[in-house]
Amino acid sequence: MLNLHLYMAQRLTALIMVPLTIGHLAVMIYAVQDGLSVAEILARTQGSLAWFLFYGSFVVAVSIHAAIGMRVILFEWLGIKGAVLSAISWGLCLLLLGLGARAVWAVTFAGAGI
Amino acid sequence: MGETVPETGEFLEVSIWRQQNGDGHFESFQVPRRDNQTILDVVAWVQQQADPTLSYRFACRVGMCGSCAMMVNGAPRWTCRTHVQKVAEDNRLEIAPLRNLPVIKDLAVDMDPFFDKWVAAEAVFEPSQTRDDPMAPITPEDPMRIAASDAIECINCAVCYAACDVVAANPDYLGPAALNRAWSLVNDSRDDGQDARLKAVSAEGGCHNCHAQQGCARYCPNELNPTVSISGLKRVTAKSLLGWGR
Numbered sequence: 001m002l003n004l005h006l007y008m009a010q011r012l013t014a015l016i017m018v019p020l021t022i023g024h025l026a027v028m029i030y031a032v033q034d035g036l037s038v039a040e041i042l043a044r045t046q047g048s049l050a051w052f053l054f055y056g057s058f059v060v061a062v063s064i065h066a067a068i069g070m071r072v073i074l075f076e077w078l079g080i081k082g083a084v085l086s087a088i089s090w091g092l093c094l095l096l097l098g099l100g101a102r103a104v105w106a107v108t109f110a111g112a113g114i
Numbered sequence: 115m116g117e118t119v120p121e122t123g124e125f126l127e128v129s130i131w132r133q134q135n136g137d138g139h140f141e142s143f144q145v146p147r148r149d150n151q152t153i154l155d156v157v158a159w160v161q162q163q164a165d166p167t168l169s170y171r172f173a174c175r176v177g178m179c180g181s182c183a184m185m186v187n188g189a190p191r192w193t194c195r196t197h198v199q200k201v202a203e204d205n206r207l208e209i210a211p212l213r214n215l216p217v218i219k220d221l222a223v224d225m226d227p228f229f230d231k232w233v234a235a236e237a238v239f240e241p242s243q244t245r246d247d248p249m250a251p252i253t254p255e256d257p258m259r260i261a262a263s264d265a266i267e268c269i270n271c272a273v274c275y276a277a278c279d280v281v282a283a284n285p286d287y288l289g290p291a292a293l294n295r296a297w298s299l300v301n302d303s304r305d306d307g308q309d310a311r312l313k314a315v316s317a318e319g320g321c322h323n324c325h326a327q328q329g330c331a332r333y334c335p336n337e338l339n340p341t342v343s344i345s346g347l348k349r350v351t352a353k354s355l356l357g358w359g360r
Contacts, residue, residue: 001284001286001287001318001319001323002318002320002322002323003316003317003318003320003322004316004317004320004322004351004352004355005355006322007322007348007352008352008355011352072323075283075284076280076283076284077283
């Protein structure tokens with residue numbers, strides 16, 4: 001089921017997610033305490049390459065990490081294996097990547113012209 | 115040879131798994147309870163006094179050979195060293211063949227899948243020298259020797275294999291015993307099979323499937339901790355992949 005490469009991919013993405021999650025929580029608390037409005041938050045994120053990279057790398061890490069974790073659960077609990085398992089795992093990875101990328105794009109560059 | 119009233123005046127209600135050619139079922143026996151009685155004593159009494167067709171496996175009776183492991187009240191145990199008083203609840207015992215292995219008959223399981231995985235894990239010593247070479251000096255203080263010693267007292271009883279939920283969910287998983295043995299050989303400086311071994315334990319059914327639930331460590335009769343060994347293999351294979359040596 002899990003070989004060395006999948007294991008390392010999951011562990012390394014976990015390593016990436018830890019500081020990003022802490023950063024996300026810290027920014028959330030900061031934003032709420034200062035009572036920033038949506039418009040004020042978007043004003044800070046729009047056009048920001050730094051926020052794009054921050055949340056973009058988080059989305060990539062989550063997509064890989066969650067897909068590998070779900071792959072194990074699908075195999076061990078539901079007995080799904082082989083090509084079907086790989087197809088579902090990749091599908092889940094791409095779905096999370098697509099949804100996450102759409103959100104990141106929306107708060108960084110998509111609305112730059114608005 | 116009929117048993118009279120036991121010295122304790124008590125009887126055990128024993129359910130024993132019976133199976134031959136396919137489906138199995140539990141069969142009940144009343145066994146006289148004795149002081150200092152082991153589970154293997156109970157099974158032997160049933161086979162000798164109640165039903166000579168009962169099949170089970172044992173050899174040394176002193177916890178060295180690893181032959182007599184069975185499921186006792188749902189937990190894997192070495193039956194020759196497990197006292198009835200330790201595990202019987204209300205004088206009731208349920209004795210079944212080891213989990214995660216195919217049943218040959220009654221309480222005797224086919225150990226081939228268990229030992230095949232030792233071979234698949236390259237958990238076999240590969241000598242780097244011949245008998246004509248001088249003896250390799252390894253001091254007791256050597257950290258590798260200490261790590262090997264922690265994993266070395268395995269008696270191949272398959273209790274850990276039966277306790278492992280990952281083996282139950284993933285039949286291809288090499289299991290705690292084979293990986294524990296592989297780890298003791300990774301720490302053997304005389305061994306010349308490390309590359310093949312690390313490759314074997316890194317494959318689909320390898321050490322990275324372990325969820326570290328430690329069922330193996332909880333039930334190992336020799337109080338080994340295969341989870342620690344498997345963690346060692348994960349560490350070494352990860353370092354090897356990243357080019358950080360072993």
